[in-house]
Amino acid sequence: MPINHAVIDNPKSDRIKRVAGLARPAGRERSGRFLIEGPQSVREAVTWRPDVVSDLYVAIDVDPDGEPYLSDTLAVIVDKSQESRKTPIYVHHVTREVMAKISKDAQGIVAVGDIETLHTEISAVRLSERPLIAAFWQVRDPGNAGTVIRAADAAGCDAVVFVDECVDPLNPKVIRSTAGSLFHIPVLRMDTGTFLKWMERDDLNTIAADVYGTPERKPETLPDVLAERAADAAGATRGANGVRGDAVLFGNEARGLPAAILERMDRIVSIPLYGKAESLNLGTSAAVMLMSLAMSGR
Amino acid sequence: MPINHAVIDNPKSDRIKRVAGLARPAGRERSGRFLIEGPQSVREAVTWRPDVVSDLYVAIDVDPDGEPYLSDTLAVIVDKSQESRKTPIYVHHVTREVMAKISKDAQGIVAVGDIETLHTEISAVRLSERPLIAAFWQVRDPGNAGTVIRAADAAGCDAVVFVDECVDPLNPKVIRSTAGSLFHIPVLRMDTGTFLKWMERDDLNTIAADVYGTPERKPETLPDVLAERAADAAGATRGANGVRGDAVLFGNEARGLPAAILERMDRIVSIPLYGKAESLNLGTSAAVMLMSLAMSGR
Known part of the structure; x- marks a missing residue:
């Protein structure tokens, strides 16, 4: 040209x-x-x-x-x-x-x-028939933030929510790491209270992605949750709780989720590690859990 | 001290x-x-x-x-x-x-x-009861190579195989990116022919992770494969092919897998993208597919 x-x-x-x-x-x-x-x-x-x-x-x-x-x-x-x-x-x-x-x-x-x-307001988010929302509490690393937005996009999430003090999603490194997904899916920022109120209003099942849980509530494992979903789908019934969709909240890269937040979530679900690896990083955890839930719902 | x-x-x-x-x-x-x-x-x-x-x-x-x-x-x-x-x-x-x-x-x-x-020889690899092997054809980026070794470890794979011309797994950047997984799981290097001969000898189901497939063979989707596995598990039967485990082969970051290799694999399986994202990167694809297969088998 x-x-x-x-x-x-x-x-x-x-x-x-x-x-x-x-x-x-x-x-x-x-x-x-x-x-x-x-x-x-x-x-x-x-x-x-x-x-x-x-x-x-x-x-x-x-x-x-x-x-x-x-x-x-x-x-x-x-x-x-x-x-x-x-x-x-x-x-x-x-x-x-x-x-x-x-x-x-x-x-x-x-x-x-x-x-x-x-910028997208909560009221402007259009939820699909079986919604899936990806939320991240205090995600701090720009590369991780971009990667999780990209994973949420791939899983067909309705929205991404950055909860409490997160990296700015308009940080150039975040945008580059999303590989364009920032323009495919609404990304909202809000505090924990606003997030939970929204999920309750829209009747979404809140799932904390967490390895440890609380002393009172050990996490369920992801394969158990997927098996339950498969059984529900086979019986053509709705989920056991009658919920119509999920919101998965992931914790901070280093500290995970605090007990005060875990206690307010409907379920706590961990990704099992089968080998000797100590952990999955945040981006990988988000991709595995969001894609697994997306695949189980269709 | x-x-x-x-x-x-x-x-x-x-x-x-x-x-x-x-x-x-x-x-x-x-x-x-x-x-x-x-x-x-x-x-x-x-x-x-x-x-x-x-x-x-x-x-x-x-x-x-x-x-x-x-x-x-x-x-x-x-x-x-x-x-x-x-x-x-x-x-x-x-x-x-x-x-x-x-x-x-x-x-x-x-x-x-x-x-x-x-160094591990093929003859020294001990396969588990339901083996899962993660193989990568011409993986070139050290960060990706480390990430996929870590994902294979988390999924409890029996071994990682770098097929044909890959980055050296002893490159320091690869080792750092494995986060220690290089010392948890055997990592072998071999050519395509040797890899396929090994899989045949040990009666493993070879799965190409590929988005496009060949003109004659469109890929199956991962959720369909997982649903089939769940049905098999529910019926307490073995897999449809009577196989006792899987070896998943992932392609090069940019070029995927060549048709000549796809044609020699038992199955071609793609990870569906539900949103507007164009692709998952190699590390994320490997984590999603290997973890999904691992979770479906237990």
């Missing part, structure tokens, strides 16, 4: 500084916008949530004759961003030097998104 | 250079030894495979009075290494500067292991 309009070549311009600043919490708070880095994330954003995206910044290369051009991979994403929409997405061409200033993880393209537009 | 013998303080000594060199293929090939970095890996090595470990290198700190001492965390691992064994493990004290020269990922402790002692 040849380029016929201005290319931003000043890495010190205010506009470029502002975009680069969106990688930091202060920059996001000040502007109400966030940064989406790299071809995969930007493609998923303009495909699934074009309403969220206001601007694209794409790096321009120069051919041996000195003519500027846009690589085919990036041109496909830019074209996608211009398909029928209500509000336009502005495309800015920048030099490789300017792109390096914006982000080290751009791989040639970033987008600017609007925080308020991506 | 106070220290009362010599501390190696010369980062340029030949011994230290040799140990540091084990991070590279040439160093391992020359010496027949490999490097185990960090408290978790070293603890698992001296706990489960002390026969493999010849030497420990531990970093010594200095207290405000100038007295050298060993931190409690490291002292526990050193003590463990000295429990009843046939051959001694030699413990070397080094300065923090020397440790930094050995490895950036030591967190105060490394061990040197013997490649030949860790």
